[in-house]
Amino acid sequence: MTDKSQTTLAFLPPDHPDFLLDDYPLYNLNRTSWTYMDEMGKVLKAVDVDAPTWRVLTLLGDRNPSTVTELSQRTVTKMSTITRILIRMEKDKLVERKSSPTDSRVTEVFITDKGRMVLEKLKVIAGRMYRTAFEGFSDSEINTMVQLLRRLRENLTRSPYLE
């Protein structure tokens, strides 16, 4: 008697006849993430900031300057896309782009004073959303979630998609 698989998955995979979408982990992952972005989008609209701008400002708050490549990777967005986002952010005086002095292929993106002011307001908004989102969660639950998400991402990036 042989097992069907070496590692039993808690939920049936999409190609299983009894697959149940509403229980599917990756469906729940996406739907939750998009719901979050949808809700953030609404409150951001109220202060006239779009989601990509908020995300870039947040990254620059974390690491200033950042390169275009870094921003692209950490937002999981095509480089050409964030180039465009940066262009309109520069028009709005939220960031400045300067060619790196050490490697003139790379563009360093700096947050401006105005950008920093906007970011401070956005942080308060994001903080409120965070508290709402994790209401009723214990510290260890939040911790667990972060660890699980990290491991999941590592699995997804390591060995892109071996056959």
Added chain:
Amino acid sequence: MTDKSQTTLAFLPPDHPDFLLDDYPLYNLNRTSWTYMDEMGKVLKAVDVDAPTWRVLTLLGDRNPSTVTELSQRTVTKMSTITRILIRMEKDKLVERKSSPTDSRVTEVFITDKGRMVLEKLKVIAGRMYRTAFEGFSDSEINTMVQLLRRLRENLTRSPYLE
């Protein structure tokens, strides 16, 4: 002596001076979700299917027919957007749209035989990705993740953004 907050959050909120982005749960949520979609996008491209098409087919595999509103809500996408997606899917003979006989405001979306055939192939691809994504996870860990994501989404949708 008073506590700083009633419920202690495991990770500091965005508006805290010692905030650390790489540990932030919602940043990890989005980055993981987008990484997943990015990887899926690559393998889907190889079979010439775009991500929105795949998602709609998956929903129709789960519930056929679905209404435009259902598809919009379950994908967390603006209705006008999925209307467009459905138009191009109909052009590709993957779905059919019919006005509901009981309520002629609603459009029922049916998967076609061709759509079902394409979906079967996509399910195999999605299954491979799923196994890769959760490699090394125990059943209970996967279970935990689904429960946490569900609770998070409930928090995000209930009382949209009080204050």
Added chain:
DNA sequence: TCAATTTACTTGATTATTCACGTGATTTGT
């Protein structure tokens, strides 16, 4: 009953994103 709302989309115009390609700068290999 019938005017006012609400619901469930659809569509035209606008905006955003991505693809494919190009450019100039650095690295690599011999």
Added chain:
DNA sequence: ACAAATCACGTGAATAATCAAGTAAATTGA
């Protein structure tokens, strides 16, 4: 040393998504 490869973008053209407005059908309330 120097040709070939790679890297880090930027850009024009194409595609996709969103907003605002509109339509037709159902529902609500006086």
